[in-house]
Amino acid sequence: MSHTHHPMPLELAVKEHGVLGLIGRTPLVELEKLSPNPRVRIFAKLEGQNPTGSIKDRIVLHMLSHAEEEGLIAPGDRIVEASTGNTGIALAMIGNAAGYRATIVMPRNVYPEIPEILHAYGATIIWTEMEQGVHGAIGSARRLAGEHGVFFLDQFGNDYNVQTHYLATGPEIYHDLPEIDVLVAGLGTGGTIMGIGRYLKERLPGIRLIAVEPHPGAQVQGLKSLADGFIPPILEPTFIDGKILVRAASAFKGVRLLMHHEGIFGGVSSGATLQAALRVARGMREGNIVVIFADGGWKYLRSRVFGRIEMEPAEAEQVDDTIWW
Secondary structure, eight states, rough: OOOOOOOHHHHHHHHHGGGGSSSSSOOEEEEETSSTTTTEEEEEGGGSSTTTSSSSSHHHHHHHHHHHTTTTTOTTOOEEOOSSSSHHHHHHHHHHHHHHHHHHHHEEOTTTTHHHHHHHHHHHHEOGGGHHHHHHHHHHHHHHHHHOOOOEOTTTTTTHHHHHHHIHHHHHHHHEOOOOOSEEEEEESSSHHHHHHHHHHHHOOEEEEEEEOOOOOOOSSSOEEEEGTTTTTTOOOOGGOOOEEEOOOHHHHHHHHHHIIOOBBBBBHHHHHHHHHHHHHHSSSEEEEEEEEEEBSGGGSSSOOOOOOOOOOHHHGGGGSSOOO
């Protein structure tokens, strides 16, 4: 018996059947053991519950759906994107479900599970030099798309990235918790904090938006330091009320705290945003914090993330050579 795949428009595919309908509507849970202040409650949005384990499933589905509606792409086309991990995996998965082919441009120092997962989904990987970081990957992806006439998804410059979180993630959070004093989110493309933040500020004018960045010059996956000179086009830095810098070793400790005390299997970016949320909580008298845990931990199993909570000094020095979050 033959199994012929007949792609349907993404919007219809989400409504009617299949894995795409599982994207979004993630749980908001309270961290009952980790708040350092008994009068401050911390609630985590568990984006690792999306099908490929990260928040990027949301934006890829939304950006592709609008590109399809606007006639920019059609099933069978190849889509190019620059990614250090999660967006590439989301594109490969959604591409398989909707009939698109994925080409992912990424620097060589991503953690080892990423290319294995991409190859499992059948994606094509084009490597760029480690020293060029994600900026080099973005430039290479844009050139590749132009030279070959294929669609460049462009998560860093695509307004539908922000719209995803304004239309879906923000409303989900507000529905579950209408009283929020602080939102803590990682700063990568800027889409998450801009979209959720805009939705929440329209309803909660006093809310503070805190962005989590790596230290300047750090090799990190998912988060970007504005001090390194790259400001994503969709980000408005003045919209953010404050930022907290987190080192990779501190993010690793955050992952271990989540695992050991809350039973949450978070990724390294989740460890980073947890550490920032704990810092914010220490400085508050009372209130509610919502922290975005952008991915789960299963892509990091071969790293030194899991295990004892404290890290030896020599071990901490080694973690900055790989893109972790």
